[in-house]
Amino acid sequence: MAIVSIYTVGRLNHPYDHPASREFFEVGNAVFRQATKTGQLIEAFSPDGVPFPEVAVKGDGNPILTLTVWKSLQSLYRFTYSGQHRQALRDRSKWMAHYEGKHQSYVVWWTDKLKDVSWDEAFKRYDYYIQNGSTPFAFDFKNAFDEKGETYLVK
Numbered sequence: 001m002a003i004v005s006i007y008t009v010g011r012l013n014h015p016y017d018h019p020a021s022r023e024f025f026e027v028g029n030a031v032f033r034q035a036t037k038t039g040q041l042i043e044a045f046s047p048d049g050v051p052f053p054e055v056a057v058k059g060d061g062n063p064i065l066t067l068t069v070w071k072s073l074q075s076l077y078r079f080t081y082s083g084q085h086r087q088a089l090r091d092r093s094k095w096m097a098h099y100e101g102k103h104q105s106y107v108v109w110w111t112d113k114l115k116d117v118s119w120d121e122a123f124k125r126y127d128y129y130i131q132n133g134s135t136p137f138a139f140d141f142k143n144a145f146d147e148k149g150e151t152y153l154v155k
Contacts, residue, residue: 002147003042003114004073007122008106011061011097021062024095031084035068040075043114044068050119053126061097067122069114076108077141077154104129107138110147 014021035041045067052063070076079085099105107129111117125138134143146152 002110002112003069003071004076004108004110004147005067005069005117005122005125006076006106006108007126008064008066009126010064010092010105011099012064013061013095013097016062020095024064027084027088027091031088034084035079038075038079040071040079042069042071043117045117045119047119053123064096065119067117067119069111069117073108073110073144073146073152073154080141104140106140108140108144109138110136110145 012018012021012024032044035044047065047067050065052065070079080089104126107122107126109125111121128135129138129140132138134140134145136145136149139145141154144152144154
């Protein structure tokens, strides 16, 4: 059975030790606790020691990257747009910088094995998405695909 990964990328408006950034991390930790309680989150990868790609460090602000793996696209979508995460998305402009030019804050893809998910794979999928848009290889929620590569309406 296929599993789904999501890579997110953003930049903080302020240094890590700024009160607004500390609030972001407090909210983020609460959101992560909520994610683990769903029973749908399989893995969360730490960005510690990961060499960030140029797109993440280009511009002002400290980069924030996440990489998580979920049991299904539906569970990932439901989590993203509900509860504390939904509120965090509404509040993101307090914490996150606006990117100039072509940018997407996340990319989603299917894989068969957890061992195939890595930061390098996330960066590759993101770059592909930026160059090609949504395809079965790398996509967003608006133009999603199921694990067989068929167009899928996420709701």
